[in-house]
Amino acid sequence: xxxxxxxxxxxxxxxxxxxxxxxxxxxxxxxxxxxxxxxxxxxxxxxxxxxxxxxxxxxxxxxxxxxxxxxxxxxxxxxxxxxxxxxxxxxxxxxxxxxxxxxxxxxxxxxxxxxxxxxxxxxxxxxxxxxxxxxxxxxxxxxxxxxxxxxxxxxxxxxxxxxxxxxxxxxxxxxxxxxxxxxxxxxxxxxxxxxxxxxxxxxxx
Amino acid sequence: xxxxxxxxxxxxxxxxxxxxxxxxxxxxxxxxxxxxxxxxxxxxxxxxxxxxxxxxxxxxxxxxxxxxxxxxxxxxxxxxxxxxxxxxxxxxxxxxxxxxxxxxxxxxxxxxxxxxxxxxxxxxxxxxxxxxxxxxxxxxxxxxxxxxxxxxxxxxxxxxxxxxxxxxxxxxxxxxxxxxxxxxxxxxxxxxxxxxxxxxxxxxx
DNA sequence: CGCAATATTAACAATTTTGTTAAACAACCG
DNA sequence: CGGTTGTTTAACAAAATTGTTAATATTGCG
Numbered sequence: 408x409x410x411x412x413x414x415x416x417x418x419x420x421x422x423x424x425x426x427x428x429x430x431x432x433x434x435x436x437x438x439x440x441x442x443x444x445x446x447x448x449x450x451x452x453x454x455x456x457x458x459x460x461x462x463x464x465x466x467x468x469x470x471x472x473x474x475x476x477x478x479x480x481x482x483x484x485x486x487x488x489x490x491x492x493x494x495x496x497x498x499x500x501x502x503x504x505x506x507x508x509x510x511x512x513x514x515x516x517x518x519x520x521x522x523x524x525x526x527x528x529x530x531x532x533x534x535x536x537x538x539x540x541x542x543x544x545x546x547x548x549x550x551x552x553x554x555x556x557x558x559x560x561x562x563x564x565x566x567x568x569x570x571x572x573x574x575x576x577x578x579x580x581x582x583x584x585x586x587x588x589x590x591x592x593x594x595x596x597x598x599x600x601x602x603x604x605x606x607x608x609x610x611x612x
Numbered sequence: 613x614x615x616x617x618x619x620x621x622x623x624x625x626x627x628x629x630x631x632x633x634x635x636x637x638x639x640x641x642x643x644x645x646x647x648x649x650x651x652x653x654x655x656x657x658x659x660x661x662x663x664x665x666x667x668x669x670x671x672x673x674x675x676x677x678x679x680x681x682x683x684x685x686x687x688x689x690x691x692x693x694x695x696x697x698x699x700x701x702x703x704x705x706x707x708x709x710x711x712x713x714x715x716x717x718x719x720x721x722x723x724x725x726x727x728x729x730x731x732x733x734x735x736x737x738x739x740x741x742x743x744x745x746x747x748x749x750x751x752x753x754x755x756x757x758x759x760x761x762x763x764x765x766x767x768x769x770x771x772x773x774x775x776x777x778x779x780x781x782x783x784x785x786x787x788x789x790x791x792x793x794x795x796x797x798x799x800x801x802x803x804x805x806x807x808x809x810x811x812x813x814x815x816x817x
Numbered sequence: 818c819g820c821a822a823t824a825t826t827a828a829c830a831a832t833t834t835t836g837t838t839a840a841a842c843a844a845c846c847g
Numbered sequence: 848c849g850g851t852t853g854t855t856t857a858a859c860a861a862a863a864t865t866g867t868t869a870a871t872a873t874t875g876c877g
Contacts, residue, residue, distance in 0.1 A: 413854080432636035432721065435835065445856050450836060505720070511778055512717055515710070516637065518781040525785075532786040553811065558787055558797070559804050562776055570771035573716055573778055576723040580730075581737040582763055592763070599764050606758065607808045611816030618824075640865065650826050655866060657824095 414452050416442050421459045426467065426509045430460050430516075464513060468524045471510045474499055479535040485546050486605060489564060493601045496568040501593055507569050536561070552608040560608065567600045619657050621647050626664045631672065631714045635665050635721075669718060673729045676715045679704055684740040690751050691810060694769065698806045701773035706798055712774050741766070757813040765813065772805045 411419075420442035424433050435456050439446040453459045478492050500506060514521050525532070540557030547554050571578060571593065579589050616624075625647035629638050640661050644651040658664045683697045705711060719726050730737070745762030752759050776783060776798065784794050 428721065429634070429636065429717075431634065434833090446835085447837080447857080448855060451854075455836070456834095508716065508720055511713065511782070512634075514781050515713055516633065518785065521782060521785045533788065536787065555804070555808075556800075559801065559808075562783065562801075563772055563805075563808060565779070566771045566775035567768060570775040570778070571767055573775070574770070576719050577716070577726060578767065580723065580726045582741065583738065595761075596764065596767075599760070600768075603760075603768055603812045607812035639863090651865085652827080652867080653825060660866070661864095 413444075413448065416444075417449055417452055417459070418462060422463050422466070425460060425463050426503075426505050429509065429512045433460075464520070465524060465527070467506060467509060468520075469528055470503065471506055472525070472528065472530055476530055476532075476535060479539060485542055485552070488542075489604055490601050492564055493568060493604070494597050496565075497593060497597050497600070500569070500572050501590070504572050504575060507572050508575075511573065550610060553610050555608055563607075564604060567603065571596065618649070618653065621649075622654055622657055622664070623667060627668050627671070630665060630668050631708075631710050634714065634717045638665075669725070670729060670732070672711060672714060673725075674733055675704075675708065676711055677730070677733065677735055681735055681737075681740060684744060690747055690757070693747075694809055695806050697769055698773055698809070699802050701770075702798060702802050702805070705774070705777050706795070709777050709780060712777050713780075716778065755815060758815050760813055765809075768812075769809060772801075772808065776801065 417438070421438045424438050424441055428437075433456075435446055435449055438459070439449055442449075449456075449459065453462075474495055475492070478488065478495055481488065481491070483491065536558065539561060543552070543555065543557035543560055546552045575589065578584070578592075582592075584592060622643070626643045629643050629646055633642075638661075640651055640654055643664070644654055647654075654661075654664065658667075679700055680697070683693065683700055686693065686696070688696065741763065744766060748757070748760065748762035748765055751757045780794065783789070783797075787797075789797060
């Protein structure tokens with residue numbers, strides 16, 4: 408029976424609650440309850456709510472962006488890269504389905520954090536983006552894909568992967584899916600989205 | 613110099629603040645300031661914060677879903693319908709760019725409202741969805757589009773239209789777009805997304 | 818004008834949420 | 848075992864947020 412150190416019990420609980428509710432709607436009381444302890448203990452280990460939140464935000468921010476950028480970085484051929492991106496995004500986010508909504512919510516409210524934490528992680532979107540745009544334009548010139556702006560393609564890929572998670576409650580309700588049906592739908596999407604994109608850009612033979 | 617009735621000055625201010633911040637992060641003080649009045653006056657016209665929020669939510673919920681369902685309802689041919697949907701969504705949401713994020717945030721926190729307000733508006737997603745799936749399957753059988761589940765197509769269309777708004781702050785920062793560049797990008801998307809979808813589903817000739 | 822009725826505000830009160838303190842408890846070590 | 852350290856809690860205090868009230872200002876109308 409290895410008991411986790413209280414610090415990480417707190418952080419794990421805080422992660423769940425903050426991710427579900429966002430900073431503003433989160434009550435420290437709820438974090439404490441989720442961690443099975445008294446509210447005062449949070450303050451014993453961490454100065455205040457904001458301090459805990461910042462730690463969580465950094466963690467989740469990294470989870471959200473790190474994997475994505477790793478794939479941008481690899482120099483596979485375009486189609487392979489897209490396949491990896493789609494598969495990676497849908498797979499990893501499936502295990503943290505409310506991560507995108509959390510990031511979007513908090514970044515929308517404090518856009519300056521995007522720059523701050525982006526630098527902290529050493530992310531440089533400009534470089535990745537330029538590299539990707541170059542790759543796309545090369546394919547276009549080679550006549551393998553129809554003309555498309557690299558950035559529009561990136562936006563399309565991200566949209567197709569992320570939105571179904573962000574809109575999970577709406578999709579579940581409108582399509583009357585329970586948790587497992589929703590999961591199956593996402594599983595099918597790995598193939599569906601990849602093929603959708605390839606057909607969308609490939610020049611017909 | 614026609615002065616608007618105080619009720620609607622309040623609601624308009626509340627709409628802006630709630631939409632920007634969501635319920636939990638909104639301070640009644642901020643609504644009052646935005647409306648150019650004393651906080652007490654909000655309570656003179658409306659019982660409390662929650663009452664104001666409910667009015668706003670109903671309004672915005674309707675804005676978000678009503679237009680969408682109208683297009684589902686029309687019986688244009690598939691490609692035309694898709695074109696209308698894409699154009700309509702991107703155009704109308706462009707005028708209310710943070711509407712989708714607001715709806716998603718609040719529905720994620722209170723999914724039961726989706727059903728409640730959906731019924732209030734007389735929306736019946738099941739019927740529209742079945743009708744659309746039928747239309748898609750007919751096209752598939754006719755060999756005009758490649759095999760695809762109707763629901764996956766709906767999700768794809770919505771994703772491509774909505775996500776760029778939901779992720780606006782991230783996209784703006786990562787792609788270094790100012791407000792007008794971002795707007796231009798969305799303008800170009802009307803055509804881009806439509807063509808992307810058509811190529812993705814059309815059987816090559 | 819003058820007085821209702823309505824609109825608005827400032828000051829106050831209640832509630833909710835956060836943060837602190839001092840005392841109880843537990844673990845470790847001589 | 849006794850004392851010392853670090854952990855946890857209950858009770859309290861402070862701050863922030865919301866809601867109320869009573870007094871003031873404004874409007875319209877006889």
